[in-house]
Amino acid sequence: MTTAGIGLSLDRLRLSYTGAPVIADLTLDVRPGEILILTGPSGCGKSTVLRALAGLLRPDAGTVRADGAEVTGTDRDRAVVFQDNALLPWKTVRANIELALKLRGEPRTGRRALADRWIEEIGLTGFADFLPKSLSGGMRQRVQLARGLAGAPRSVMMDEPFGALDTQTRNTMQRLLIETWSTHPTTLVFVTHDVDEALQLGDRIAVLGRAGEPLRAVLDVPRPRELGVDRTEIRAEIITALDHSGDLTEVPA
Structure with a gap:
């Protein structure tokens, strides 16, 4: 698979709110085309790191880089998908996806056909004219995923996008994400509290400590992703x- 993914790096990053450090001295690389999972206890700064990578939050110290260039703001190469519904409520499914195509410079004459192709790919044929x-x-x-990828970003930051879904729907969305990512390769940084979701999706898993504490671990996940692969050892790690970060309360067994 030829990757279109961008390489991301955090170098001695310090991030804070109201002066209190949330992230202190974090150094971490995201490889082009991989799915990197960020996990850790509540309040450890996972979403804060995501915002810095997307260019939505300027660091107090250290640097964020995308393919070697310092990140100083948002960019079409770095898209964000949040847990909360961020679709435009007055626009239809098709129009929400067409907006992403417009922003990437797709000619107006071809947007409808491309949007309909995305709608088919995410399994929502027949819902193009529905409002959110x-x-x-x-x-x-599904629509948020399509809109996030339709703009052809080279990296996508996903902040617990499936956290509010029931188990069956969540499992379906995990499979759809992998299938879509395989067809439209990009670099994914994915935040989750769920160890099993991390193992299912991630190529590597970065475990953050409590707010202001060092990075706990960066672990490779055995592949392939098919069911039946023994991940007992990596799960225990x-x-x-x-556990060393001091909070397992939101991580399911």
Whole structure:
């Protein structure tokens, strides 16, 4: 698979809110085309790191780089998908996806056909003219995924996008993400509290410590992703790292 993914790096990063450090001296590389999972206890700064990578938050110290260039603001190469529904409520499914195509410079004459292709790919054929309020949570997340990738970003930051979904829908969305990512390769940085979700999706898993504490571990995940692959050892390593961070309360067994 030829990757279109961008390489991201954090070098001695310090991030804070109201003067209190949330992230202190974090150094971490995200390889082009990989899925890197960020996990850790509540309040450890996972979402804060995501915002810095996207260019939505300027660091107090250290640097964020994308393919070697310092990140100083947002860019079409770095998209964000949040857990909360961020679709434009007055626009249809098709129009929400067409907006991403417009922003990437796609000619108007071809946007409808491309949007319809994305709608088919995410399994929502027949819902192109529906407004977000008429869709289930899982369907809205499908549209958000399509809109996030339709702009052809070279990296996507995903902040617990499936956290509010029921287990069956969540599993379906995980499979859809992998299938879509395989077809439209990009670099993914994915935040989750769920160890099993991390193991299912990630190529590597970075475990953050409590706010202001050092990075606990960066672990490679055995592949392939198919069911039946023994991940007992790596799962135990993740739980040990989380335990050392002092909070396992939100990480399911």
